[in-house]
Amino acid sequence: MNRNVVDSAINLLPGYGNFGIESQLYIFYSLFDTYMDPWDTGEKAKCNSKSEELDKMWCKIEHTLKDIKEYITDFHVDIEKTLDYLIYWFYGQLNKIDHNVNNINSFHSKVTSYFNTKFPELKDKLNKKYIKSYNIKVLQNKKELYDFLNYYKYIKGMLNQNRNNQKFCNYIEYIFKLYMEIHDDYNSMNSGWYDDEIKLFKDKFSDVAKEINLLVAKCPLINLNLIFDKNNKSIRLIEQEKSKKKVEKTFESIKTISEGISLENTTLNKFYSELNECAREGKDIAGCNSSNENYIKNDKDFCAMWEKMNKILGEWKEKFVKSFDLSRNKRCDYLSYWLYEKVKKFKDTSNIIPFLYEVRELFIKHKFCNSKKYDFRVDQMENKKILFDFVENFNDIKVKLNVTDIKEKEKYCNYIKFFFDVYKKMETSTNGSKGYQDEMNYFQAKFLGNIKELDNLNIKCPGKCLKFIFTDEYTNFCTSEQESREVVQKEKTRCTPMNNFEVILIDSNLKDLYEELNKEDQIDNYKNYCTELEKHECTHPGVTTLCTKAVKNLIYLSLMPQNEERDERCFSLKHWLYQEIRKIFNRKSTNVSYEPVITKLKDVVLRINNTHFSGKPCYCSFDGTLNEWKEQKYLHDYFKSFDSIESFINKDQDACIKHFGSVNYTNKLYEKYIGECCYCFKSGHCKEWCPDYFKCEDTLNPYNLYLKLKCTEEHAKDFTIVDKPISIDNHVITTTRNSLLLAYQNKLQDPFYSTVLYAFGTLGIFMIFFVFYKFTPFGSLFHRKKHNDRERMQNFISEYYGELTANESEHENVSRNRRKIQLAYNSA
Structure with a gap:
């Protein structure tokens, strides 16, 4: 179950009755997503002239939203409801930028400034409602849940008509699982970040018996026990039930x-x-x-x-x-x-x-x-x-x-x-x-810090690892033999990879860079930055030294010219730092971002960036698991060393025997990350979302190395050819849009249709054309210097209502987050 489930269902909704006319949320998204690409060439040039991607995006956002107050006033739209839509729309826009800490922080700051300037009378309420989380997943979850709850009545309508039920059932099941997952995220739940969506969810499903009957009849494969207590006809108190089970288990254990x-x-x-x-x-x-x-x-x-x-x-x-x-x-x-x-x-x-x-x-x-x-x-x-x-x-x-x-x-x-x-x-x-x-x-x-007490416990109670309670060596299944070999085993684990193919043949220049980053010369000059880390030496030996190395390397980086070389060194520095942290923690998949020692280290890195970097900083977000850091460093090293690896393979007569495992492992990581790191167009150009560890160029595909291995067909069975994500044909989309616009303009000039619009508009879709043409303020709302009011209205109606009348198969192939006008901008 993935995002395609969401998009394929929502893209079908415009085919239901008056969804495209009644759903204010859908109209809001459609309208403002459409105008995220300025038609005025002057506006487009202004935005494109910005050096940073975030600044380009915010330029478009400001242009799109400049007359939102007039939209609210002239359409008699409830202002608070509209601003709710705007908040969730912002979450959607944030999901399109590079998710580094600096970008996210800047985006949140810009939104806050926008609220304070545009809606000063509501700024406190808006800033409280807008969640400034650095966890993009939280904001994505909020938007997905909110959107679903706004569309749910239309989804039920489609289910009752037995139209594409399986896709809507998949969508409902996806949301039910999402609802369960957000209750597992204690930090977000305890912060109240999901309170509004959970309340709305309970309101929408308040008539539990009725909802159960519908879903049993239309979506029999959905596990309704995820959400509903069928016996009591109520929504499960998910968090309370999970906690109750944990508490009862602990209570029974302590009695024993x-x-x-x-x-x-x-x-x-x-x-x-x-x-x-x-x-x-x-x-x-x-x-x-x-x-x-x-x-x-x-x-x-x-x-x-x-x-x-x-x-x-x-x-x-x-x-x-x-x-x-x-x-x-x-x-x-x-x-x-x-x-x-x-x-x-x-x-x-x-x-x-x-x-x-x-x-x-x-x-x-x-x-x-x-x-x-x-x-x-x-x-x-x-x-x-x-x-x-x-x-x-x-x-x-x-x-x-x-x-x-x-x-x-x-x-x-x-x-x-x-x-x-x-x-x-x-x-x-x-x-x-x-x-x-x-x-x-x-x-x-x-x-x-009471080493004497812990050592005494270890002597009195051998084999229980009690003295390691504040370290990552502590386990629930520790033998005395393991304890006696703790140092040897720790070094063995650090130095020996799980599989030999996880060791990549890195480029000599990159190897030299890592060695340079790891040098301890002159680090005493930077100790004053890392005094807060010293108290963690007992539990994480070496962390203070690592901190001083990081400070030294960051300060050196800040003195370099702001060019591609500095960017690449910043990427390598991050992966070096994450690798050294992995050595200290020595765990495979644990998320250590909330560990106190990491919080202190993050503070030091942030402080250096704020005090020594002018312009583009080199932030380290410390997000993700240790295993993800390992995989991403591997990919970073692979792309940086591709030419060297290729050359090495070409010279090796036993290349397949020696290197198939490594190339195949690389290919699996490539397959795992390409979908989230590459956003590709029909032209062949791809937008790279993970520039610090992933490259989207075809020439760097591991399949090219596999071909040079000249392996037998037996090996081919284990190797998967990974292609780029499905391309977006911008030319077809633009041509379709223009065709719809021309068709509408021809009809608008026919006197017969003008009469029908005026006399019988309330009976069908032509009424919508008339209402938007006659009474709406889009002319003043989205002013373009080279288009008069009539032309602007025709542009919007032809695009928006062209979508509403398109057949369902067309909707299935268009992602709601990849709208026509927006794509034209991105592919330019």
């Missing part, structure tokens, strides 16, 4: 691992016991009337707990302040974690966090506690509590490791290992670490 563990006499557990005892004592307050919150008064769970908290409050000074030698903050922390345990299973989960604040306010009023921020999800409370309890009780736990009974000792070692695993899962999770930050910090305060 805690069997036979004796910690009743720790200060923390004594405090918990006293809280339980106080909460069990008889009531001496008047119910829940002391609360102003209706959910507390009306819900038996909250009401009962509110009574208990007031009882504890009354006994706080005598039973908890005087009886326990603890700081004020520590007592309040104990109370909070105890409370997490009590409220975590309340049915009304939406009010659990507000209830925590209400309870805290009780103790703040009496000056027993300070304010606290409950910045986490309800489903995270279980893991928050168990990790806090473990760290708080650790000094009592480690004493148990001194016993002579091997089984008893192993029991406590497994107990410690369990909580180290809990921490590691929190640390490496892409969908939850934010809510656990307090507990992770507490764990780190106890163990990070």
